[in-house]
Amino acid sequence: MPQSPATPLPSPKERRRLREAKSLSQADIAAKIGVTRETVRSWETGRTAPRGRKREAYVKLLNAGATPSAAKRGPKSRTPARTPARTPAPVAATAPTTGTAPPTQPQPQPLRVTTTAAPPFPGPRDHSPAQAFDALCAYCAPGLVRQTYLLTGRRGLAQESVERAFQLAWQRWPEVAVDRDPAGWVRAAAYEYAMSPWHRFRPGQRHPDALPASAADRAFLDVLLSLPPAQRRTLMLYDGLGLDLPETAAETEASTPATAKRLLHARETVAEQMPELADPEVLHRRLMEVAGAEALRLPKAERVRTGSEYRARFWTRAAIAFTALIVGATALTLRNAPTQYEPPQAPGTAINGVPPRMGPGPLSYEDTTLREKLRAELTTGNPRLTPQLP
Known part of the structure; x- marks a missing residue:
């Protein structure tokens, strides 16, 4: 998750420390910036980072002094803010489009967390870091590879995305281990890598991947991949995994x-092309069926840790070599650079008294007479070669 170099952002722990030093709660920060409390929590845990104007406003708010009203509230203002996640009318309107007009006051469908969604990762407390990481990989990898396949439609890219996400998690394991939702941290990293627009320029991604064996699965996957990336990810998190709306908004940074x-x-796009999937429960089951029908390779925890350590060593050595190259080039430049000022050569000056260079002029009368005489005489034959007495 790249960060803009124009606006330096403190580390996740420093963000939380600055907020607490100003006696502000996550709800206060969310209200001032215009995001949800879950988004602020995601920023402070390092799972995501703000972007654009929200990033600038967040940094400015952290660096600014505490407001008097916030200082008076103190710890009592840390009550969670009410979120409108339970009562958005658009989410409830999931009925298929028919010829009859919809009711004026539709009954909102309660947002639910499906029972098929995996519970939060428990995280073994008494194990070594390697054992805890292996447990997280075995717990999350099977479902995460299938979810990433539904987002991209490419088996190789899905496997690579999950492996890179776990490598990043192992590099930042002290941060991931204390996160409230380590599985969500890895999921967000895998989704970000899988849906990066730069993959389209890779030579291996120019050719289409093998289609599913079932015609129904192919049709459903085509409809799913026709959605914009943001809608596709939102649909996967809410209807596929069963996350609540605030959690989905926090993970998608919206x-x-x-x-x-x-x-x-x-939902409207899917229901328009496949009316049988207008029901969210049917759509959820269909997502799970298509994801489970593919045989995908799962990353091995030991291989992921080894690959992560190898990549860290490689980039560290590359950075050291690049730094040494810059230092050597700088030293060579200083060694060969002149040690004193050498004034430039003065431009040439004109010399007086020398006539300008000219071409041949008109012939005089004597020259003309001589030329006519030479032309009148013979130029070949014996008379020209025989000497004559004067």
């Missing part, structure tokens, strides 16, 4: 109303 609109448009 506000709750924007996430609800994305979900509504995604």
Whole structure:
């Protein structure tokens, strides 16, 4: 998750420390910036980072002094803010489009966390870091590879994305181990890598991947991949995994109303092309069926740790070599550079008294007479070669 070099962002722990030093709660920060409390929590855990104007506002708010009202509230203002996640009307309107007009007051469908979604990762507390990481990999990798395949439609890219996400998690394991949701941290990293627009320029991604064996699965995958990336990810998190709307908004770095609109448009597009999937429960089961029908290679925890350590060593050595190259080039430049000022050569000056260089002029009368005489005489034959007495 790249960060803009124009606006330096403190580390996740420093963000939380600055917020607490100003006696502000996560709800206060969210209200001032215009995001949800879950988004602020995601920023402070390092799972995601703000971007654009929200990043600038967040940094400015952290660096600014505490407001008097916030200082008076103190710890009592840390009550979680009410989120409108339970009552967005667009999310409830999931009925298929028919010829009859919809009711004026549709009953909102309660947002639910499906029972098929995996519970939060328990995280063994008494194990070594390697054992805890292996447990996290074995717990999350099977479902995460299938979810990434539905987002990209490419088996190789899905496997590579999950492996790179776990490598990044192992590099930042002290941060991931204390996160409230390590599985969500890895999931967000895998989704970000899988849906990066730069993959389209890779030579291996120019050719289409093998289609599913079932015609129904192919049709459903085509409809799913026709959605914009933001809607596709929102649909996967909410209807596929069963996350709540605030959690989906926090993971996609969007506000709750924007996430609800994305979900509504995604459902409408799917229901328009496949009316039998208008019911969210049917859509959820269909997502799980298509994801489970593919045989995908799972990353091995030991291989992921070895690959992560190898990549860290490689880039560290590359950085050291590049730094040494810069130092050597600088030293060579200083060694060969002149040690004193050498004034430039003065431009040439004109010399007086020398006539300008000219071409041949007109012939005089004597020259003309001589030329005519030479032309009148013979130029060949014996008379020209025989000497004559004067």
